[in-house]
Amino acid sequence: MSNALGKSIKQLRINQELTQKQLAEGICSQSLLSRVEQGLEIPSVLIIHNICQKLGITVDFLLAQSQLDSPLIQLKKELHDLYIQHDYETLYTHLHKKTLATFEINTQESYYYFYLGICELKYKKNNTAGISALEQALTLSKTDMMQALISSYLAPAYYATNNEVAALQQLNHCLLFLNKRDFSSELIPAIYHHVALCYGFSGDNLTAIEYIHLGIDCCKRQNNNFYLSYLFFELGVFFIRTNRKQTGTRKMKFSLELSAYLDEQFVTAELTKRRKETIEYANNHIKGDEAQ
Numbered sequence: 001m002s003n004a005l006g007k008s009i010k011q012l013r014i015n016q017e018l019t020q021k022q023l024a025e026g027i028c029s030q031s032l033l034s035r036v037e038q039g040l041e042i043p044s045v046l047i048i049h050n051i052c053q054k055l056g057i058t059v060d061f062l063l064a065q066s067q068l069d070s071p072l073i074q075l076k077k078e079l080h081d082l083y084i085q086h087d088y089e090t091l092y093t094h095l096h097k098k099t100l101a102t103f104e105i106n107t108q109e110s111y112y113y114f115y116l117g118i119c120e121l122k123y124k125k126n127n128t129a130g131i132s133a134l135e136q137a138l139t140l141s142k143t144d145m146m147q148a149l150i151s152s153y154l155a156p157a158y159y160a161t162n163n164e165v166a167a168l169q170q171l172n173h174c175l176l177f178l179n180k181r182d183f184s185s186e187l188i189p190a191i192y193h194h195v196a197l198c199y200g201f202s203g204d205n206l207t208a209i210e211y212i213h214l215g216i217d218c219c220k221r222q223n224n225n226f227y228l229s230y231l232f233f234e235l236g237v238f239f240i241r242t243n244r245k246q247t248g249t250r251k252m253k254f255s256l257e258l259s260a261y262l263d264e265q266f267v268t269a270e271l272t273k274r275r276k277e278t279i280e281y282a283n284n285h286i287k288g289d290e291a292q
Contacts, residue, residue: 005039006038006040009051016055027047028047032047075099075102083115087266088123110140111137112137113134113137114150117129117131117132117150118134131157131161134153134157138151145187147173148173148174154166155168155171155194158170160201171198178214183218189219191215192215193211193215196209199211205238206242209238209242212234213235229262229264232251232252233252233255236255249279252279256272
């Protein structure tokens with residue numbers, strides 16, 4: 001830890017074009033600062049506090065920077081990247097190594113159960129196991145953002161298992177979070193997507209379309225492609241359900257072209273299969289269409 005802390009202090013000092021002498025002035029000797037930066041000595045709490053003040057940062061920020069190379073941070077990044085890529089098969093494999101122990105040591109098991117729940121739902125197609133893992137993740141989660149994201153996966157999963165009461169509870173949790181208008185997280189579009197799916201389950205396709213559009217607008221505002229292909233595909237599905245088959249088909253085609261352009265291999269494969277199933281269903285069950 002002392003070595004990582006020293007490296008962080010040195011890098012922050014260099015970033016601000018300060019010499020060791022300038023940073024140490026009024027805080028400690030230059031030789032002490034040098035030993036700290038080399039990881040040879042752990043500074044006192046007072047020295048850390050004063051160094052942070054001179055660098056214009058908080059102690060929490062410095063400690064966070066010092067942990068960037070920790071096994072937990074690296075593991076979280078690796079799993080998050082697989083989640084963003086929708087590579088649930090590889091994600092599932094990684095989770096069955098010594099992953100849980102790493103999260104338990106750092107009391108962050110909620111991330112493990114979140115990713116496990118997603119894999120059970122998306123890869124293993126096991127709603128019961130997925131719901132169980134996500135419920136555990138929700139209990140352990142400590143942030144509003146993560147709780148809303150977990151709830152957004154739980155709500156449609158509950159609908160799929162005919163537990164409407166539980167689905168509505170989780171849906172309301174998501175809506176309360178979205179009403180805060182916090183668009184800072186790249187994961188917000190996923191919440192919009194899942195909220196739309198919930199309205200689709202209840203047959204309110206027009207409201208579902210509204211939330212899909214909100215999700216697309218959020219992606220544009222963030223310049224964020226995560227979930228954009230899914231959002232356009234789902235928009236096509238809901239257009240088809242509201243007797244606008246030609247427009248819906250075009251939206252789904254655009255979604256596939258977008259996912260291919262973004263090199264989202266797993267998304268393209270999934271949506272290609274769903275497109276065929278959706279069009280077959282529309283041809284057999286939906287008679288009306290929009291005027292051209």
